Structures are given as structure tokens and as C-alpha cells.
Amino acid sequence: MLNTAGLSLEQAPPISIPFRFFLLAPLFGIAAGALLLAVGEEALISRWSPVTLALTHLLTLGLLGLVMCGAMLQILPVIAGSPVPRVVLVGTLSHLLLVGGILVLQGGFFGLGAGLMELAIALLGSGFLVFVSGVSVALWRVRTPSPTIVGMRLAVAALVVTVVLGTLLAGGYAGLFRIAGLAGLTDTHLAWGLAGWIGLLLMSVSFQVVPMFQVTPEYPVWFRRRVPGALFVGLLLWLWLRYATLQLGWSPLWETLWSASIGALFALYAGITLRLQQRRKRRVVDVTLLFWRLAMVCLLLLSGALVAVMVWPDLGSNTRFPLFLGIVLLLGVALPAVNSMLYKIVPFLSWFHLQKRQLTLMCMSVPVPHMRQFVSDTAARRQYHAAWLALLSALLALIWPSLFARAAGGLFALSNLLLLGNLLRAMALYRSTAVALSRCGDDPNSH
Amino acid sequence: MSTITDTMARDHRRCDEIFSTAEEQVASADWDAASDVFNRFRQATEHHFSMEEDVLFPEFESRTGQTMGPTQMMRMEHIQMRQLFSDMERALTSRDRDGYLGLSETLMMIMQQHNMKEEQMLYPMTDQVIGTDADDVLKRMEGVENVA
Incomplete structure (x- = not known):
């Protein structure tokens, strides 16, 4: 049977589904910035303090997680030709459960009340269950999966591992049960969430969107076919080495060596991406390209750090080293990449839905704004600079915490405020144009 | 034997290249050159559509x-793209740089998605149903009149 499903754009979910994820995400970014602004250097002392845990999860679950989930529901019909079944139900329900869960989890970290951690586990667990079930049906229905689909499947599997481990950790935090080797389990949770879920999703989606958005050559076939799978297997092996180091007394050298080779694969990915972008046919530099470059340069830096720790093991025992990795990975790699995608997806979806409506109603008298009218280049660049400064101050705060920690918080909140403003303006223009189109549709004289 | 997929994908790349040149010239406000290249792009794309x-x-x-x-x-998306061509032409005439770049970015997005769907699904499907008649079909395709 020929698969023609993918050619139907009617399968795209209503615009309100991805938009509700995108709009709330920057609010969590603002909250994270405000928290750092309020608490200051205390947040950067250790990765185990409640403030640091709260900050991390505002960023990973609130900001990154929501955008990634919303975007995935949106793009599956386009890049996989396979829509998420009952997408309105899946989107609405997972959105509510996840947002509720993230908020309650914050209360849990700060010990604001008994039973909050348990409630957060229930909300986040069921939210991810709904999301993963919907997305999995769509992903596993694809009969001849492209490397992007294979990579997305692996990313979703990594998400499941991350959520299960997170649930265990949260249970331990709440005192539901005792966990032996909390640090080891946390590192595993981190590795699967960051390198697995975020890393694999970013990589496999970029196989499609980098050539598409910037008109670059394709990623090499061998890379697309082999690397996502190799990384996944690499993470599984790393899990075993972690266990062997902690429980069987193996030399930690093996584990360090292995994580450096995982880092090397990501460095290779970043190198290839930068090279492809250098050879792009579309020479106009837009803000989404700037965000991508920043992300890839930071990814190289991150991989470099993993190699450096192999050469100078003392670096790894410095309490600031994990914070450095976290800042570069979240503020340097993941957020800029997600930010870049938002500035393509939101204006394009707005235009796309409106133009389709215009053609259906035959209302040529109501002009549909183009992408840069939804988000202007100037406004996007302003936010890019704020995001850049926030990253820089967060890195400086590792050296001079008292001077830069609050500044980093303030700048990060500002960057997310600007992002929220840009998204809100785009949605307001979408709404006013949609209203004008329906009015014109009702009035036969205005056609 | 050539396939529909290879031939048409190559033609997509050719159109992309002319598109990018026009966009770059608008970005550097080289209006006369931009207008020539834009017309070449429009002709190449209309020929492809035909x-x-x-x-x-x-x-x-x-x-x-x-x-x-x-x-x-696919026909519906051609209509969407043709509408953007007219808007871009208007932006060129009024030398509206930001307007053109906003429209060209929009066109880029729809065009790349459109091409991806054709190259990954429609053309391979067509190759499958046309089989050994591909050369004959391609010959007839090359002979179409450019309507633009």
C-alpha cells in the first residue's frame, strides 16, 4: 500500500494545541530567572540544594520540556507523515497534567507541604504517560522510518527512562523509600534526560530541519543512520559502567573514557552541523541561524570539557564543574536550539493556518501577514542578545558568584520576558487576522 | 534510466539556488539585480509547477x-506559493526590503516542506506506478510550455 497520509495537512493539530505549550514555557523561564535573582549565589553552591533542583526543573521540565512536547505534537504529521491520534485530547490532557506537576514539584523541592512530592509524581507521571502513549503510536505506525523517526523513537525511549528514574528520585526525596547511591542515580537521570531525550531529539530533528530551514547540504547518510543508535547503545553501556564503577569497584577511568566518547560523538555532530551551515545556500543570516550556531559552539565546548576532565581528573571533583556542564548544556545548547525552532515554528504556523483559511473563504481583501510580521527580526535579535548575556553572566557567576549570580538571574528573566512578549504579539496578530477573515467570510460583499 | 525522483529533486535544488541569490541581493539592497534574479526564479519555479x-x-x-x-x-500548495510570488514581486517594486525578506522566509518554509513531501513521498510513489515509462514521461515534462 502506498502511504499518502503524510501528504495531508489536514492532520495538523489545531493551532491552539502547540501554542498552549509554547506560551506557558517562557513563564517558567521567567520564574527560574526570578528565583536566581532572589536567591543569588546560594543557588550556585551545590547541585543538591533545593533551589538548584527547583531551578533545574523549571528549565528542563517547564521551559524545554513544554516546548519540545508541543513541537513534537505539531511536527509529527509533517515530518513523519503520521499524526498523533486524538491529538486534541492528548495535547490538552498532557499539558494540564505536566504544568500542574511542574508547579507542585517546585513546592515539593522547597518542602512547602506534606504530600506535594507524591502529588507531583502522580501528575508528572500521568502527564508523560499520556504524551508518550500518543506520540509512540504515531512514531511506531511509520512503516519505513527515516533516521529522524528512528532517532525520535530512541529519544522517546530515553524520556521514559528519565521519567522513571526521576520518579524514583522524587520518591526518595519525599522519603517514600530509601535509595542507595542517590548520586549515581541522579547522574543517570541527568544523562538520560540531557544526552538521551534532549540530545537525541535535537539531533534527529536537525537532520530534517537544518537542511530545510537553512538550505544546507544533507547530513552524511552514515551519520544519520548510525549515530543516534550508537549514542543510545552508548548510554546503555554507560549505565552498566556506572554500576560497575560504583558497585563492582571498577576503575572510574573506564566510565570517564566512555562518557568522553559519547561527548566526542556530540562534538562530531556539532562540527558537522557548523560545517553544513557554513556551506548553506541561503546566505541571509537570520536570528534562528545565530541561535543554532551558539548552540553548536556550546556543544563543542561541552564535549571539550568532557575530554578535559579525562586529562585533569581534579576538574571533575570541583563542585563547580557539574554546574558548569549544566549551564553550558541548558543555557548554551538546549535553550538556544529550542528558541531557534520557536522563531520558525510560531510565525510559520500562524501564517500557514491563516492563509489556508483565507483561501478556503476566498477573502483576498484581508491580507495575511508574513512571518516577520508575526515576529520581527529586531525583536528576535533583542531577545537573542539577552539570552547571550544571561549565558555569559551565568558562566561568570561560577567564578565570581557574588557579582554575577543575580545579574544572570535578572538577564535570564529578561530574555524570557522578551520571548514571551514576542510570542504574545505573534498570537495577537494571528487572532486579529483570524477575526477579520471570519468577518469577511460572513459578509458576501467583501470577497 | 532516469527516475522522476532524481530529476525533479535536482530541479528543486536549482530553484532553491536562484531563490537564495535573489534573497541575498535584496538583503544587500541590490534592487536591479534582485529583480532580474527574482524573475528567473519565478520562471524556473513556474516551469517546475507546469x-x-x-x-x-x-x-x-x-x-x-x-x-x-x-x-x-500539492496543487493547493502551488496556489499558496504563487500568492507569495505576487506579494514578493510587489515588495520588489516598492523596494520594501523587510517586506520581501519576511515573505521570502515564509516562502522558504512552505517550499521546503512541499519539496520534502514530494521528494520523500509523491515522486517515489510516482516512480513506482510509472516504472519503465519514466523516460517517456520525463521527455513530455521537459516539453511543457512555461506559463509564467
Whole structure:
């Protein structure tokens, strides 16, 4: 049977589904910035303090997680030709459960009340269950999966591992049960969430969107076919080495060596991406390209750090080293990449839905704004600079915490405020144009 | 033997290249050159559309019996892109740099998604149903008149 499903754009979910994820995400970014602004250097002392845990999860679950989930529901019909079944139900329900869960989890970290951690586990667990079930049906229905689909499947599997481990950790935090080797389990949770879920999703989606958005050559076939799978297997092996180091007394050298080779694969990915972008046919530099470059340069830096720790093991025992990795990975790699995608997806979806409506109603008298009218280049660049400064101050705060920690918080909140403003303006223009189109549709004289 | 997929994908790349040159010239406000290159881009793309609408799509439809399926969707997207061409032409005439760049970015997005759907699904499907007649179909496609 020929698969023609993918050619139907009617399968795209209503615009309100991805938009509700995108709009709330920057609010969590603002909250994270405000928290750092309020608490200051205390947040950067250790990765185990409640403030640091709260900050991390505002960023990973609130900001990154929501955008990634919303975007995935949106793009599956386009890049996989396979829509998420009952997408309105899946989107609405997972959105509510996840947002509720993230908020309650914050209360849990700060010990604001008994039973909050348990409630957060229930909300986040069921939210991810709904999301993963919907997305999995769509992903596993694809009969001849492209490397992007294979990579997305692996990313979703990594998400499941991350959520299960997170649930265990949260249970331990709440005192539901005792966990032996909390640090080891946390590192595993981190590795699967960051390198697995975020890393694999970013990589496999970029196989499609980098050539598409910037008109670059394709990623090499061998890379697309082999690397996502190799990384996944690499993470599984790393899990075993972690266990062997902690429980069987193996030399930690093996584990360090292995994580450096995982880092090397990501460095290779970043190198290839930068090279492809250098050879792009579309020479106009837009803000989404700037965000991508920043992300890839930071990814190289991150991989470099993993190699450096192999050469100078003392670096790894410095309490600031994990914070450095976290800042570069979240503020340097993941957020800029997600930010870049938002500035393509939101204006394009707005235009796309409106133009389709215009053609259906035959209302040529109501002009549909183009992408840069939804988000202007100037406004996007302003936010890019704020995001850049926030990253820089967060890195400086590792050296001079008292001077830069609050500044980093303030700048990060500002960057997310600007992002929220840009998204809100785009949605307001979408709404006013949609209203004008329906009015014109009702009035036969205005056609 | 050439395939529809290879030939048409190559033609997509050719159109992309002319598109990018025009965009770059608008970005550097080289209006006279931009207008020439834009016209070349429009002609190349209209020729591509005609090859599909006049030969390839009818061929696909008559061999599969699907007239309301993917080809209809592709025709609809051609209409969307043609509307953007007219808007871009207007922006060129009024030397509206930001307007043109906003429109060209929009066109880029729809064009790349459109091309991806054709190259990954519609063309391979067409190659499958046309089989050994591909050379003959391609010859007829190359002969279409440019309507632009």
C-alpha cells in the first residue's frame, strides 16, 4: 500500500494545541530567572540544594520540556507523515497534567507541604504517560522510518527512562523509600534526560530541519543512520559502567573514557552541523541561524570539557564543574536550539493556518501577514542578545558568584520576558487576522 | 534510466539556488539585480509547477485513480506559493526590503516542506506506478510550455 497520509495537512493539530505549550514555557523561564535573582549565589553552591533542583526543573521540565512536547505534537504529521491520534485530547490532557506537576514539584523541592512530592509524581507521571502513549503510536505506525523517526523513537525511549528514574528520585526525596547511591542515580537521570531525550531529539530533528530551514547540504547518510543508535547503545553501556564503577569497584577511568566518547560523538555532530551551515545556500543570516550556531559552539565546548576532565581528573571533583556542564548544556545548547525552532515554528504556523483559511473563504481583501510580521527580526535579535548575556553572566557567576549570580538571574528573566512578549504579539496578530477573515467570510460583499 | 525522483529533486535544488541569490541581493539592497534574479526564479519555479500540473500529476492520477489525494494537496500548495510570488514581486517594486525578506522566509518554509513531501513521498510513489515509462514521461515534462 502506498502511504499518502503524510501528504495531508489536514492532520495538523489545531493551532491552539502547540501554542498552549509554547506560551506557558517562557513563564517558567521567567520564574527560574526570578528565583536566581532572589536567591543569588546560594543557588550556585551545590547541585543538591533545593533551589538548584527547583531551578533545574523549571528549565528542563517547564521551559524545554513544554516546548519540545508541543513541537513534537505539531511536527509529527509533517515530518513523519503520521499524526498523533486524538491529538486534541492528548495535547490538552498532557499539558494540564505536566504544568500542574511542574508547579507542585517546585513546592515539593522547597518542602512547602506534606504530600506535594507524591502529588507531583502522580501528575508528572500521568502527564508523560499520556504524551508518550500518543506520540509512540504515531512514531511506531511509520512503516519505513527515516533516521529522524528512528532517532525520535530512541529519544522517546530515553524520556521514559528519565521519567522513571526521576520518579524514583522524587520518591526518595519525599522519603517514600530509601535509595542507595542517590548520586549515581541522579547522574543517570541527568544523562538520560540531557544526552538521551534532549540530545537525541535535537539531533534527529536537525537532520530534517537544518537542511530545510537553512538550505544546507544533507547530513552524511552514515551519520544519520548510525549515530543516534550508537549514542543510545552508548548510554546503555554507560549505565552498566556506572554500576560497575560504583558497585563492582571498577576503575572510574573506564566510565570517564566512555562518557568522553559519547561527548566526542556530540562534538562530531556539532562540527558537522557548523560545517553544513557554513556551506548553506541561503546566505541571509537570520536570528534562528545565530541561535543554532551558539548552540553548536556550546556543544563543542561541552564535549571539550568532557575530554578535559579525562586529562585533569581534579576538574571533575570541583563542585563547580557539574554546574558548569549544566549551564553550558541548558543555557548554551538546549535553550538556544529550542528558541531557534520557536522563531520558525510560531510565525510559520500562524501564517500557514491563516492563509489556508483565507483561501478556503476566498477573502483576498484581508491580507495575511508574513512571518516577520508575526515576529520581527529586531525583536528576535533583542531577545537573542539577552539570552547571550544571561549565558555569559551565568558562566561568570561560577567564578565570581557574588557579582554575577543575580545579574544572570535578572538577564535570564529578561530574555524570557522578551520571548514571551514576542510570542504574545505573534498570537495577537494571528487572532486579529483570524477575526477579520471570519468577518469577511460572513459578509458576501467583501470577497 | 532516469527516475522522476532524481530529476525533479535536482530541479528543486536549482530553484532553491536562484531563490537564495535573489534573497541575498535584496538583503544587500541590490534592487536591479534582485529583480532580474527574482524573475528567473519565478520562471524556473513556474516551469517546475507546469511539469507537475500538466504532465506528472495527471499521469499519477490516471494510473492510481486518486484525483483528490496527494496531487490535489500539492496543487493547493502551488496556489499558496504563487500568492507569495505576487506579494514578493510587489515588495520588489516598492523596494520594501523587510517586506520581501519576511515573505521570502515564509516562502522558504512552505517550499521546503512541499519539496520534502514530494521528494520523500509523491515522486517515489510516482516512480513506482510509472516504472519503465519514466523516460517517456520525463521527455513530455521537459516539453511543457512555461506559463509564467
